[in-house]
Amino acid sequence: VKKTARSIGVFDSGVGGLTVLRALRALLPAEDLIYLGDTARLPYGTKSRESVVRYSLHAAEVLAQRDLKYLVVACNTASAAALHALRDRFAPLPVIGVLEPGARAAVAASRSNRIAVIATEGTVQGGAYQEAIQLLRPGVAVDARACPLFVALAEEGWTDGAIVEAIARRYLEPMFAPRAGERAGAAATDVLVLGCTHFPVLAGCMQRVVGPLVTLVDSAGTTARAVADQLAALALLRSDSGPGRTSLLATDGAARFARIGSQFFGEKIAPEGVEIVDL
Amino acid sequence: VKKTARSIGVFDSGVGGLTVLRALRALLPAEDLIYLGDTARLPYGTKSRESVVRYSLHAAEVLAQRDLKYLVVACNTASAAALHALRDRFAPLPVIGVLEPGARAAVAASRSNRIAVIATEGTVQGGAYQEAIQLLRPGVAVDARACPLFVALAEEGWTDGAIVEAIARRYLEPMFAPRAGERAGAAATDVLVLGCTHFPVLAGCMQRVVGPLVTLVDSAGTTARAVADQLAALALLRSDSGPGRTSLLATDGAARFARIGSQFFGEKIAPEGVEIVDL
Numbered sequence: 001v002k003k004t005a006r007s008i009g010v011f012d013s014g015v016g017g018l019t020v021l022r023a024l025r026a027l028l029p030a031e032d033l034i035y036l037g038d039t040a041r042l043p044y045g046t047k048s049r050e051s052v053v054r055y056s057l058h059a060a061e062v063l064a065q066r067d068l069k070y071l072v073v074a075c076n077t078a079s080a081a082a083l084h085a086l087r088d089r090f091a092p093l094p095v096i097g098v099l100e101p102g103a104r105a106a107v108a109a110s111r112s113n114r115i116a117v118i119a120t121e122g123t124v125q126g127g128a129y130q131e132a133i134q135l136l137r138p139g140v141a142v143d144a145r146a147c148p149l150f151v152a153l154a155e156e157g158w159t160d161g162a163i164v165e166a167i168a169r170r171y172l173e174p175m176f177a178p179r180a181g182e183r184a185g186a187a188a189t190d191v192l193v194l195g196c197t198h199f200p201v202l203a204g205c206m207q208r209v210v211g212p213l214v215t216l217v218d219s220a221g222t223t224a225r226a227v228a229d230q231l232a233a234l235a236l237l238r239s240d241s242g243p244g245r246t247s248l249l250a251t252d253g254a255a256r257f258a259r260i261g262s263q264f265f266g267e268k269i270a271p272e273g274v275e276i277v278d279l
Numbered sequence: 280v281k282k283t284a285r286s287i288g289v290f291d292s293g294v295g296g297l298t299v300l301r302a303l304r305a306l307l308p309a310e311d312l313i314y315l316g317d318t319a320r321l322p323y324g325t326k327s328r329e330s331v332v333r334y335s336l337h338a339a340e341v342l343a344q345r346d347l348k349y350l351v352v353a354c355n356t357a358s359a360a361a362l363h364a365l366r367d368r369f370a371p372l373p374v375i376g377v378l379e380p381g382a383r384a385a386v387a388a389s390r391s392n393r394i395a396v397i398a399t400e401g402t403v404q405g406g407a408y409q410e411a412i413q414l415l416r417p418g419v420a421v422d423a424r425a426c427p428l429f430v431a432l433a434e435e436g437w438t439d440g441a442i443v444e445a446i447a448r449r450y451l452e453p454m455f456a457p458r459a460g461e462r463a464g465a466a467a468t469d470v471l472v473l474g475c476t477h478f479p480v481l482a483g484c485m486q487r488v489v490g491p492l493v494t495l496v497d498s499a500g501t502t503a504r505a506v507a508d509q510l511a512a513l514a515l516l517r518s519d520s521g522p523g524r525t526s527l528l529a530t531d532g533a534a535r536f537a538r539i540g541s542q543f544f545g546e547k548i549a550p551e552g553v554e555i556v557d558l
Contacts, residue, residue, distance in 0.1 A: 040330055041320060048532045051319055121535070152431035163449065166442050253327045256400070 006238070007032040007247075008227070009063035010072045011056070014042035015257060016154070016197035017074030018264035020098060021246070023224035024072070028231075030242030035074075036063050037261070040252035040279070043151070044077040045120025045196070052122065056082035057089055058279045062249070064090055069236050072227055073097040076195050076219065077120050080128030094230065099123075101226040102193050102219035103132035107140065109215040112187035116175040117144040119195030120151065129195055143189065147171045147196075154198040155260050160205050168202070168209040176210055193217045201263060248274045285517070286311040286526075287506070288342035289351045290335070293321035294536060295433070295476035296353030297543035299377060300525070302503035303351070307510075309521030314353075315342050316540070319531035319558070323356040324399025324430070324475070331401065335361035336368055337558045341528070343369055348515050351506055352376040355474050355498065356399050359407030373509065378402075380505040381472055381498035382411035386419065388494040391466035395454040396423040398474030399430065408474055422468065426450045426475075433477040434539050439484050447481070447488040455489055472496045480542060527553045 008028070010021050014037050021035050038044075038059045044052045056078045060071060071093055073079045073086065079097025087095045106115050117129045123146075130142045149167050158164055176189050192214050194200055200218045207216055231237045238244070250257040254274040262269045287307070289300050293316045300314050317323075317338045323331045335357045339350060350372055352358045352365065358376025366374045385394050396408045403425045412421050428446050437443055455468050471493050473479055479497045486495055510516045517523070529536040533553040541548045 040326060042325075043322075046321075046532070046535060047319060051531050148435055149428070149431050149437075152428050156427055158428075163442065163445050166445065170442065252330050253325070256325060 005067050005069040007034050007067050008070045008072060008231075009060075009066065009068045010035045010074045011038070011059050011063055011078070012036075012075040012197060013038050013044040013055075013078065015039070015261040015264050016151075018261050019197050019200045019218075019220040020072065020074035020223055022264070022266045023220045024227060025246060027224045027228050028237075029244065030238045030240060031244040032247075033244060034063060034066055034068075034247045034249065036249040036277070037251070037257060038279070039250045039257055043120070044075060045122045045148070045151070047122060049081045049122070049126060052077055052081040053085050056086060059251070060086055060090065062277055062279065064093065068093060070227065070231060071095045072223065074197055074223070076197065077122045080123050080126045094234065096223065096227060096230065098197065098219040098223045099128055099195075100132055101222040102195060102217055103129060103136055105217045105222040106191045106193045107133060107136045109217060110140065110191045112190045113137070113140045114187060114189040115140055115142050115191045115193060116172075116189050117142060117193040117195045118147045118150070118171065118199065119144065121146040121148065123195055129193065143175050144195075145171065145175060150202055151196065151198045154201050154264075157260075157263055159201045159263075164202060164205045165209060168206050172206065172209050176214065189214070191215050191217060194219060198264070249277050250274050251277060251279055284346050284348040286313050286346050287349045287351060287510075288339075288345065288347045289314045289353045290338050290342055290357070291316050291354040291476060292323040292334075292357065293318050294540040294543050295430075297540050298476050298479045298497075298499040299351065299353035299502055301543070301545045302499045303506060304525060306503045306507050307516075308523065309517045309519060310523040311526075312523060313342060313345055313347075313526045313528065315528040315556070316530070316536060317558070318529045318536055322399070322430070323354060324401045324427070326401060328360045328401070328405060331357055331360040332364050335365060338530070339365055339369060341556055341558065343372065347372060349506065349510060350374045351502065353476055353502070355476065356401040359402050359405045373513065375502065375506060375509065377476065377498040377502045378407055378474075379411055380501040381474060381496055382408060382415055384496045384501040385470045385472045386412060386415045388496060389419065389470045391469045392416070392419045393466060393468040394419055394421050394470045394472060395451075395468050396421060396472040396474045397426045397429070397450065397478065398423065400425040400427065402474055408472065422454050423474075424450060424454060429481055430475065430477045433480050433543075436539075436542055438480045438542075443481060443484045444488060447485050451485065451488050455493065468493070470494050470496060473498060477543070528556050529553050530556060530558055
């Protein structure tokens with residue numbers, strides 16, 4: 001990493017990682033941020049581990065050529081499958097994923113030591129959250145479930161209302177129901193990890209379904225705080241007061257990226273502001 | 280095409296085209312069928328036209344090397360974007376898509392000349408159904424809508440029940456409601472084209488929502504019949520009585536292909552029966 005390198009690269013399979021970019025933008029207003037959504041090959045969540053590693057290395061290569069001081073893998077599936085490969089390939093560039101900050105926040109928030117994780121199929125099957133949480137606190141019970149319809153709802157912009165709530169009940173209620181054979185009053189699952197960067201836009205509805213006693217851990221916010229802490233520790237934070245630039249790259253479909261992405265980023269993205277890069 | 284070529288190739292972005300394979304298997308029991316699902320790069324429905332053309336040519340290349348006498352593009356998005364490119368590239372191999380048989384069946388079934396089409400985003404935005412229908416019968420009013428949640432529901436295996444019905448109502452009722460400013464009794468939309476090969480598994484619920492007076496056109500069935508007709512016309516049908524072989528190829532994830540694909544194919548697929556090919 002060059003001493004003069006300026007930018008924080010943020011990489012995702014598509015638009016979901018824009019929830020991470022949004023959190024970074026809010027927390028680090030002076031920094032230059034470059035986001036790459038690999039929209040030509042999304043979703044990663046249903047692809048094999050080998051494919052996700054290969055795609056992640058290709059995509060990160062594009063960002064690595066753009067004056068990076070830090071790389072954020074803003075995709076749970078890629079964090080689970082490709083973090084080690086990315087660190088090996090781009091060392092000494094510091095690389096962080098969304099998974100470990102989320103696991104840390106979950107463990108910190110749980111008193112019952114029962115944690116629910118919702119994610120894509122790839123993330124759940126890889127078992128990465130289960131592993132990361134149990135490394136941090138052995139003996140924690142982790143119940144992980146793939147919730148692909150949440151991704152579709154978030155992309156469709158249906159983020160609240162009767163349909164979203166019915167789907168949330170169907171996915172979440174079994175994870176928070178008392179277990180058969182347990183005595184009444186046994187410790188209940190008290191944390192829900194949103195293990196996919198699409199999910200924060202549905203958080204309001206999910207919180208209503210699981211009730212106020214459950215803490216929702218949103219990996220976008222927790223990751224942004226971890227990035228800020230690490231940049232400070234490495235003395236890589238910009239000292240001037242900004243405002244920093246935000247650059248948006250995608251591998252396919254600027255119009256769709258702008259339209260769907262706007263709700264994840266929380267502000268209007270113009271299609272002509274999205275640069276298409278070919279991998 | 281060699282005189283001795285035996286197989287009918289069927290190509291889709293993933294598992295949805297297995298509804299077409301199922302219809303072909305039922306209609307042409309003596310034929311050898313080879314299916315390729317490009318699961319490493321699905322879905323095509325949200326990708327740009329250029330990417331869909333490139334992916335389709337790659338995928339068809341694999342099939343074309345396997346003794347084909349006929350190629351079926353069992354994906355509406357690829358049919359809309361890449362049919363001409365495929366015909367140019369693989370001539371004189373006959374190539375058929377799912378779109379034109381569906382458009383033909385829709386026009387034949389409509390008396391009101393008002394047709395609704397539901398499909399992926401790519402198919403709707405490309406306008407291919409609208410164009411194909413109006414070429415067949417100018418002046419027909421076509422109302423096309425992208426319904427991405429139907430794809431997610433079909434893949435999740437949620438094919439009926441209250442959630443599916445609520446989503447179907449939200450997507451379909453506006454397409455079948457009386458139009459503002461029209462007099463009572465004006466001709467109503469009387470055909471619904473299922474313009475995505477995922478949708479036939481949701482047909483029962485859709486029919487309930489739109490009512491018994493609307494004809495559902497399922498491009499899987501209509502395409503299989505068109506293939507049988509054309510093979511007969513070209514004297515390419517097998518004269519021996521079979522049973523023909525069914526070979527399944529995918530570009531990623533045999534386990535997921537088998538699990539999700541079984542409900543589209545209508546019979547159990549074993550993961551070890553799925554050959555993974557690298558493009």
